[in-house]
């Protein structure tokens with residue numbers, strides 16, 4: 001294995017540059033290095049002005065998402081040696097406005113996430129000295145979807161979101177479904193009113209790229225299909241059951 005590799009990295013400073021450009025940097029190719037290590041090497045040794053986000057370096061915080069050789073990836077969980085002999089192209093996540101270099105503006109996602117109410121909603125709270133018990137089977141019903149780390153790679157991969165920025169998007173819907181499936185939650189109807197429309201669950205065309213790129217195997221595409229089934233059942237029930245019946 002060669003001991004150096006070239007990274008082609010997007011550079012863009014909106015106040016000075018008309019458009020983004022690629023800059024090439026040669027970095028050491030070490031077996032244990034991930035792409036994020038190479039970016040940190042550039043920042044520390046070659047160009048301190050390179051801007052990118054990261055925090056935990058262990059696939060937990062979800063902040064280091066970028067496009068590596070055209071694919072949305074967590075750069076702290078992507079080995080550099082997998083791209084040898086290079087070059088490796090590192091670009092910002094697609095489908096988001098670029099603030100600078102590899103940093104994107106995530107505010108649209110954060111608004112959509114809050115709108116889908118990904119938290120437990122109770123119509124009636126239990127007294128403080130009573131617990132909300134849950135069996136392992138009840139936990140299993142939603143556990144997979146609770147592994148989402150809000151890294152937004154699914155938005156970067158989603159062709160629907162790329163074409164229609166009003167689409168709620170994979171993670172916001174998957175996290176709504178995570179709470180719908182939680183035995184302690186009573187907010188599924190509220191969330192359905194918010195998400196059962198063309199820019200919500202019905203906007204998804206089930207391409208499935210979101211699921212392919214998820215670093216935690218969350219399967220947002222599966223969550224959305226489940227959600228569509230529930231919405232359809234609720235719609236049918238609204239015709240056949242007396243008003244107010246469940």
Ligand code: FES
Nearest residue numbers: 057061062064076
């Ligand atoms: S730095 Fe936290 S997930 Fe990569």
